[in-house]
Amino acid sequence: MARLQARPFVCRALLGFVCLSGLAVEVTVPSEPLSTPMGKTAELSCTYSTSVRDSFVLEWSFVQPGKPVSASHPILYFTNGHLYPTGSKAERASLLRNPPTGGVASLKLTDVRPSDTGTYLCQVNNPPDFYTNGLGLINLTVLVPPNRPLCSQSGTTSVGGSAALRCSSSEGAPKPVYNWVHLGSPTPSPDSMVQDEVSGQLILTNLSLTSSGTYRCVASNQMGSASCEITLSVTDSSEGRVAGTLIGVLLGVLLLSVAAFCLIRFQKERKKTPKETYGGSDLREDATAPGVSEQTSMRADYSKGLLERSPSASTLTAKSKLSMVV
Incomplete structure (x- = not known):
């Protein structure tokens, strides 16, 4: 009796499972990431299965790398038999099959750009099939060749020192790898050169004069390559001290030569300057002869003064002497 009661329950469970499986919306997308060269057209495949044909709604949306799905932005809607493109990609986005019947809901995106790199969401809703979310995710990478990298250097560029050369491109997908080469000869010892292809850094240790020269950095990926060059000049500190x-x-x-020149010129100018000289016969009237005392000089001056002040007295004396003789 118990077995008879259990059989209807099992049958009802199996019938419910079959019914539910027919009401589920299934969305299928590629499991591998998609990559498309810049400027080309990308086709994002999305297929679905459902048991209901009315109230069909398709939505494509986009989310930038590193952001959650909840931050996605709509690209286009299809509902009630009409297509509604939206967002910044509206002019370049369309359906591969419009209307998206027969289980094909693939998206076509023309003239792809670096900003198109990210995750695309294909979502199908078809009430009353609500038993799955009907969501598929596709990762798209737009392939971009590296632009011309920027070369720079740092460190001590003297003999025995160390220097670092750096190289970086601001564009490139997938991320470019970097390779440094020394142009010309002689080539530095490989032991003194350590480079990182991912970061683009070249470390030069134990620098020598042969380390001088031009270095070229080549940034490359599957889309192309670009390069930059930088010149490294290694100096010898001992030569610098000798030069100093x-x-x-x-x-x-030079300073001693200038000082000697100025001194010689001064001596010449001094010799050219005239000096006052007196001949042996050019005697001053008021000069005092050697050996004559100051008192004698004063008497002579006194007598001379009397003679100059008394001319009439001398005349009278002469006249009186003449009268006496007569």
């Missing part, structure tokens, strides 16, 4: 000493000696000699 030599310059100091030359400056000292």
